[in-house]
Amino acid sequence: MKIEDVDFFYLSMPEVTTAADGxxxxxxxxxxxxxLVGWGECEAAPLPSIAAFVCPMSHGAxxxxxxxxxxxxxxxxxxxxxxxxxxxxxxxxxxxAAHTWSGIEMALWDLLGKKCEEPVWKLLGYRETAxxxxxxxxxxxxxxxxxxxxxxxxxxxxxxxxxFGWGPIGTADIAADADQFRAAREGIGEDAHLMVDVxxxxxxxxxxxxxxxxxxxxxxxxxxxxxFSGHAFEAYAVLSRVGSKVGIAGGEASHNVAMxxxxxxxxxxxxxxxxxxxxxxIGPALEVAELASARGITYVNHTFTTxxxxxxxxxxxxxxxxHRICEYPAQPSALAEAVTSTPLSRDANGEISAPDVPxxxxxxxxxxxxxxxxxxxxxxGGKLLYRTPALV
Amino acid sequence: MKIEDVDFFYLSMPEVTTAADGxxxxxxxxxxxxxLVGWGECEAAPLPSIAAFVCPMSHGAxxxxxxxxxxxxxxxxxxxxxxxxxxxxxxxxxxxAAHTWSGIEMALWDLLGKKCEEPVWKLLGYRETAxxxxxxxxxxxxxxxxxxxxxxxxxxxxxxxxxFGWGPIGTADIAADADQFRAAREGIGEDAHLMVDVxxxxxxxxxxxxxxxxxxxxxxxxxxxxxFSGHAFEAYAVLSRVGSKVGIAGGEASHNVAMxxxxxxxxxxxxxxxxxxxxxxIGPALEVAELASARGITYVNHTFTTxxxxxxxxxxxxxxxxHRICEYPAQPSALAEAVTSTPLSRDANGEISAPDVPxxxxxxxxxxxxxxxxxxxxxxGGKLLYRTPALV
Numbered sequence: 119m120k121i122e123d124v125d126f127f128y129l130s131m132p133e134v135t136t137a138a139d140g141x142x143x144x145x146x147x148x149x150x151x152x153x154l155v156g157w158g159e160c161e162a163a164p165l166p167s168i169a170a171f172v173c174p175m176s177h178g179a180x181x182x183x184x185x186x187x188x189x190x191x192x193x194x195x196x197x198x199x200x201x202x203x204x205x206x207x208x209x210x211x212x213x214x215a216a217h218t219w220s221g222i223e224m225a226l227w228d229l230l231g232k233k234c235e236e237p238v239w240k241l242l243g244y245r246e247t248a249x250x251x252x253x254x255x256x257x258x259x260x261x262x263x264x265x266x267x268x269x270x271x272x273x274x275x276x277x278x279x280x281x282f283g284w285g286p287i288g289t290a291d292i293a294a295d296a297d298q299f300r301a302a303r304e305g306i307g308e309d310a311h312l313m314v315d316v317x318x319x320x321x322x323x324x325x326x327x328x329x330x331x332x333x334x335x336x337x338x339x340x341x342x343x344x345x346f347s348g349h350a351f352e353a354y355a356v357l358s359r360v361g362s363k364v365g366i367a368g369g370e371a372s373h374n375v376a377m378x379x380x381x382x383x384x385x386x387x388x389x390x391x392x393x394x395x396x397x398x399x400i401g402p403a404l405e406v407a408e409l410a411s412a413r414g415i416t417y418v419n420h421t422f423t424t425x426x427x428x429x430x431x432x433x434x435x436x437x438x439x440x441h442r443i444c445e446y447p448a449q450p451s452a453l454a455e456a457v458t459s460t461p462l463s464r465d466a467n468g469e470i471s472a473p474d475v476p477x478x479x480x481x482x483x484x485x486x487x488x489x490x491x492x493x494x495x496x497x498x499g500g501k502l503l504y505r506t507p508a509l510v
Numbered sequence: 511m512k513i514e515d516v517d518f519f520y521l522s523m524p525e526v527t528t529a530a531d532g533x534x535x536x537x538x539x540x541x542x543x544x545x546l547v548g549w550g551e552c553e554a555a556p557l558p559s560i561a562a563f564v565c566p567m568s569h570g571a572x573x574x575x576x577x578x579x580x581x582x583x584x585x586x587x588x589x590x591x592x593x594x595x596x597x598x599x600x601x602x603x604x605x606x607a608a609h610t611w612s613g614i615e616m617a618l619w620d621l622l623g624k625k626c627e628e629p630v631w632k633l634l635g636y637r638e639t640a641x642x643x644x645x646x647x648x649x650x651x652x653x654x655x656x657x658x659x660x661x662x663x664x665x666x667x668x669x670x671x672x673x674f675g676w677g678p679i680g681t682a683d684i685a686a687d688a689d690q691f692r693a694a695r696e697g698i699g700e701d702a703h704l705m706v707d708v709x710x711x712x713x714x715x716x717x718x719x720x721x722x723x724x725x726x727x728x729x730x731x732x733x734x735x736x737x738f739s740g741h742a743f744e745a746y747a748v749l750s751r752v753g754s755k756v757g758i759a760g761g762e763a764s765h766n767v768a769m770x771x772x773x774x775x776x777x778x779x780x781x782x783x784x785x786x787x788x789x790x791x792i793g794p795a796l797e798v799a800e801l802a803s804a805r806g807i808t809y810v811n812h813t814f815t816t817x818x819x820x821x822x823x824x825x826x827x828x829x830x831x832x833h834r835i836c837e838y839p840a841q842p843s844a845l846a847e848a849v850t851s852t853p854l855s856r857d858a859n860g861e862i863s864a865p866d867v868p869x870x871x872x873x874x875x876x877x878x879x880x881x882x883x884x885x886x887x888x889x890x891g892g893k894l895l896y897r898t899p900a901l902v
Contacts, residue, residue: 128890130566134566134567134568134569135569135570136567136569136570136573137569137570138569138570138571139569140568140571140572140603142569143566143568143569162568162603162604162605163561163562163565163568163572163574163603163604163606164565164568165561165565165566165888165890165895166558166561166562166565166604166605166606169555169557169558169560169561170555170558170606173556173557173558174522174526174557175526176526176532176534176535176554176555176556177526177527177528177529177531177532177534177535178527178528178529178530178531178676179530179532179709179710180532180554180555181528182555207710210739210740210763211532211553211554211763212554212558213554213605213606213608213609213765213788214555214558214562214605214606216605217605284570317571318571318599318602322768347598347602347766347768348602349766349768349769349772350768351768351772371602371603373605374739374741376714376739376741376742376743377741380741380743380772380776384772384776396605492890492891493889493890493891493892494889494890494891495888495889496557496886496888496889497885497886497887497888498520498557498884498885499522499884499885499886500885503557
C-alpha cells in the first residue's frame with residue numbers, strides 16, 4: 119500500500135503555563151493507507167513540527183518531511199526504515215524534521231501492525247512482552263510540604279515507584295534541594311523506588327550536580343536524571359565517574375540514535391531514556407534499546423504525555439525482561455486523558471505491558487479530542503500549505 | 511536599549527530545485543532597538559524557523575524563541591550571551607530554535623556594533639583583522655567535463671582555491687568519483703588549492719569514505735569534507751586515523767558548541783567548519799574558533815548563501831592569522847546577490863577581510879530584495895501570529 123494522507127492535529131489545553139508539564143499540548147499524527155489509519159504523536163512544539171512537514175523545499179538537502187513520506191510504499195518494517203533514511207538525508211538541514219518524523223514513524227508502525235494484525239512489538243521481533251514497573255512521573259512542588267503530599271498521593275494510588283522532576287531544584291542552594299529530596303522520600307515511604315529529574319538545570323557544570331549526590335544518596339534515590347544539557351557528554355562522564363550509589367540517567371533530548379549512543383559511550387550513563395516522539399520513532403528507539411542491552415545499561419522510556427505515546431514508547435523494549443521500569447504519566451492534563459478511553463491500566467501486580475492487540479493498541483477518541491483542537495492555518499506565497507483537517 | 515522588534519523576511523528564488531545550492535532561498539532577520547536596526551540570516555528552512563519564533567508556548571521548557579528575545583536588554587556582548595542561555599534553556603524542547611536564534615544573534619551583534627560604532631570583530635576582542643584566502647565554493651557537475659569547466663571558470667575569475675561539493679560523488683563507484691576529482695584538479699590547474707565536499711553521502715560508513723582517499727590524494731586535495739552525518743563522530747575518528755595526506759573536515763551541521771567540540775575531540779577532524787546561521791550565531795562560533803585554535807585544528811567558516819552571512823561568518827576568526835582560508839560563495843543565486851550592493855570584494859592579493867566598519871558592515875538592499883519576498887501568514891487559534899512585515 120502507498121501512504122495516502124498524513125494529517126496533523128494540534129491540540130492544546132485552554133491555558134498553557136510555564137510548568138514543565140509536557141502534556142499541556144500535543145501534536146497527533148494520523149496516517150492513512152490502504153483503507154487503514156495509524157496514529158502517532160510528536161513530542162515537540164506543534165507549530166514548528168507542522169511547518170517542517172509542509173514547508174517549501176529550500177534546496178536538495180533541505181526538503182520538507184512530506185516529500186519523503188507521501189506516496190511512499192508501506193509493506194514491511196524495512197519500508198519504514200527506508201523512509202527514515204530518506205528523511206535523514208533529504209531533510210538534513212531542517213533541524214525540526216526529527217521531531218516531525220517521530221510522530222509519523224509511530225503512526226506507520228501502528229498502521230503496519232493493523233494491516234498485519236500483529237502488535238508492533240511482534241513486528242519488532244519480540245515473541246512476548248515482559249511486564250514493566252510503572253513509575254509515577256510527578257513534578258516537584260514549590261515547597262517540600264507540597265512535594266511530600268504529591269508523593270503520598272501517588273503512594274495512595276498504588277504506585278511503588280515515583281519520579282519527581284524540575285520545580286525549584288538547582289535554583290537555590292544545596293540545603294534547599296536536600297529538603298525537597300527528603301520530603302519526596304518521606305511522602306512515598308521507605309520502600310518505594312525514588313527517582314529525581316532536574317531538567318538540565320546544571321548546564322555543563324559537573325561540580326554543581328556532584329554536590330547534590332550526597333543528599334540524593336541519603337534519600338535513597340535510584341537515579342539523578344538529566345543534570346546537564348543533552349549534548350554535555352563530558353559533564354555526564356565526570357559525574358558518572360564519581361561512583362555514587364545514585365545512577366546517572368539521561369537521553370530524552372536525543373533526536374537520533376547517535377546522540378543516545380554517545381551519551382552511553384562518552385557520557386557513561388547507567389540509564390538511557392528515550393522519547394520515541396523525538397528520536398525518530400520506534401525503530402531508532404529499538405536500536406538504542408539493543409545498544410543499551412549490549413552495554414549493560416538500563417533502557418527506560420521517556421513519556422510525559424498521552425497513552426498513545428506511552429504505548430509507542432513501550433514497544434522498543436517490550437520484550438526485554440531485564441529492563442523493568444517505565445515512565446508513566448501520573449498527573450496528565452485533561453487533554454492527555456481525553457486521547458483515549460482505553461488507557462494502559464496497571465494489572466493486579468501494579469505493572470503494565472505493551473498491549474497484545476494489532477498496532478499500538480490505542481483507540482484515539484476523536485470525539486473527546488475535538489474540544490482541544492487548535493485551528494491552524496499556514497499560507498506561503500498565496501498558497502494554503504496547511505489548514506487543520508477534520509478530526510472526526 | 512531594549513529589543514523592540516524582530517522581523518523575519520522569507521525570500522526565495524521563483525524556482526527552487528533539488529540542487530544542493532543553499533542560496534535558493536533565505537531567511538533574513540531585522541532586529542530593532544534604540545532607533546537602530548541590525549541584520550542577520552538564519553541558515554535553515556524559513557517557514558519552520560519563523561514558526562519557532564512565533565509558536566505558542568507548549569510548556570516551560572518549550573517556549574517560542576520570541577519569549578527570550580523581545581524586550582530583553584542589549585547593552586553589551588554579555589547581554590547577547592545571556593539571551594542565548596535563556597533560549598537554550600527555555601526552548602530546550604524546540605529543536606528548530608537553534609536555527610531561528612542564529613539569525614537573531616547575528617543581528618544583535620550588528621546592532622550592538624552600530625551602537626558602539628565598532629566592527630563586530632573588535633567587540634569580540636580582536637585588535638585587527640587578518641586577511642583570508644577565499645575559496646570558491648562550487649558544486650560538482652553531473653559529468654567530469656562540466657566539472658572541469660566550472661573549475662576553469664573559477665580559475666579565470668582569479669580564485670586560487672576551489673571547493674567542489676555534492677553532485678554525483680558517492681552515488682556511483684569509486685572510479686567514477688576519481689574521474690570527478692581528476693577533472694576538478696585539471697580544471698583549476700596544478701597550483702590552486704582543491705577541497706572536496708561530499709555532503710554526508712556515506713552516512714556512518716567509514717570504509718566507503720576511506721576508499722576514496724587514494725583518488726583524493728592523487729588529485730592533491732587539501733581536505734575531504736562532511737563524509738558522514740553530523741553526529742557520526744566514531745566514523746570521523748576511524749577515517750582520521752587512516753592518516754591520509756587528505757585532511758578530514760566537517761562541522762557545518764553543529765547546532766551548538768558541544769557538537770562542534772565533539773567532532774574535534776571524538777571525531778578528530780583536522781578542519782572544523784562552522785555555520786554561524788546554525789550554531790547559534792557569532793558568539794558560539796567564536797567559542798569553537800578558540801577551542802580549535804587551542805587544539806591545533808584549523809577553523810573555517812561554512813557559508814553558501816549571502817554576503818551578510820559571509821560577513822557574520824568571518825567575525826569569529828577575523829583576527830586569527832593562522833586560520834587562513836574561508837569559504838566564499840562563488841555561484842550565488844540572483845537572490846543572494848541582491849542582498850547587498852556592497853559585497854565583500856577580494857583585494858589586490860585576491861584575499862578578503864571582515865569589514866572595518868561598525869557592525870557587520872553590510873548594507874541590506876531592501877529595494878532589490880522586495881521582488882524575492884514570499885508572503886507568509888500563520889494563524890493559530892484564530893490569532894494572526896505572523897504575517898510578512900514591510901521590507902522597505
